[in-house]
Amino acid sequence: MADKITENGVATSSSQIETLASSVYHALLEDILAGKLIPGHKLRLQVLKNDYNVGNSPLREALNRLSTNGMVVREENKGFRVSPTSITELQELIRTRCWLEEIALRESIKNANDQYDERIVLAFHRVSKLAPSIASSYSPPEQENKHREFHQSLISACNSKILLKYCEQLHEQTLRYRNLAAVVEYREGHEGEEHRAIRDAVLERNADLAVKLLTSHYEITAKIVISSGSLSQTSSQNTSIKTIT
Amino acid sequence: MADKITENGVATSSSQIETLASSVYHALLEDILAGKLIPGHKLRLQVLKNDYNVGNSPLREALNRLSTNGMVVREENKGFRVSPTSITELQELIRTRCWLEEIALRESIKNANDQYDERIVLAFHRVSKLAPSIASSYSPPEQENKHREFHQSLISACNSKILLKYCEQLHEQTLRYRNLAAVVEYREGHEGEEHRAIRDAVLERNADLAVKLLTSHYEITAKIVISSGSLSQTSSQNTSIKTIT
DNA sequence: TTTTGATATTTTTTCGATATTTCTTATTAT
DNA sequence: ATAATAAGAAATATCGAAAAAATATCAAAA
16 A cells, blocks of 8 residues: 655655545556556546545546646546557657657766766666566566666766656656557566666767667567557547446 | 548537636646746645635646646645746756757658648748737737747647647746746847748758757747846745745 | 744645536427 | 437536644743
8 A cells, every 4th residue: 555655866755645636646647557447448537436435626636637647638528538549659659759768868878977877787787686477467566666767767867857757758658558568578588688788888888879779679669569459550539438337 | 510620630529618627727827937926936725716716626626737747836735836947947948948849850851741831931920920019028828829839830740749749848838937037028139030040941951950040049048038137046946935914 | 042842723635515518318390 | 210409317527615734823841
């Protein structure tokens, strides 16, 4: 349930009591990323109120936050639904992510120093120590966090919090597609090597190579997801709205 | 009567009645951009409820949306305040904006076609026709829109809605700084020429020149704002919280 | 004087209920 | 039958008040 505070750089003063709206926000986000809430599906307030045991206001606040960061779409007077997915959108996502991370990575290498290197080495160590055996399509948040932290460390010296925030948003969006398509185990074997290669290129300040590796790292994921056939070609607005009895 | 579908793919149903939460969202956004709501200041629910004539819920929803897009900061159990401003943040903002718009512009030029050119020509025409006499620091939304539309047209063929959204967010953030510092009239004379030069470079498919012009276009704004002395050096968390008696 | 701790007040957050809008279904007229 | 329309049902959006949390006040003790 209630968890410890992550050390993501944000100063978490000791008594940061999470508000109900925030906790349901995180719960919803996690369920969307995990694919439990299916893309395109209607989010009925009544149902969510039951499922998450919260009242009207905090629920709406959470949904409004999710809507401005792209996880949920809002239609005036018609409520909310999980953002639909499509091959087109995934391709756009990956394309944009490659662009943004290329900048962030090149800048980081430009500004690199010992601390930066150490962050990468440490993050790599942690991600490489993860048990590679888990075959489920959705790995637990803790594992997911290590992975994210490695990627964040690579671009952590880019000197733009805004860009880092955008990269994180794009990461989350991508994560949703990945979990949707159960590509984790398919890839498990190679990912470690890819990570190592990226790390080494960065430590050697070989920006061109690092960018190339990182970019293909992302593009491969996209290819796997698409070939898995779990996505419709066009934006799937209304994917099988069956009311589960 | 089938509702018509606009060229951007989104079906526009005839009657899009705006919800209260949305209209107060827009009102708040406008007031923040215009500088009426001062950076760093506390946003008391009670006060806002009076000022904007809305109830609790829509107000909170609006603030929550604004908080995820960076215009407002949320502190758990302590409410909301207008995002603080600082020279550091402005520099970061401009830097990031230059990076992102460079990509978007280069991609657009890569994908350029007749429609793209026409959008730019038309948008330029409209912005150049604006009355250049207004000396107030804050120009009315209509004028501001024309200006935004020109800049949007330049990057409109980049083939990534997400990137366009980020560029728009950065534009809005920058706008806030600009209005804060009353740089409009100071610059009025030159801006027209700058726009023309950018337009011509794009139409000639000279990406390098276009990027150079666009980048300096933004950097100049930043310099003017900073030299106007209306910003504190560091992140002004608590800009003069004098309780007005 | 400064600190401490209990109490009162303000402010934020949440809940329950009501008002509005949209969706569904049934009815009527063409 | 089909289309238009109106009543009824379902869902969303909003309001006002209660609950929870933070902040301010002030008296007593060190």
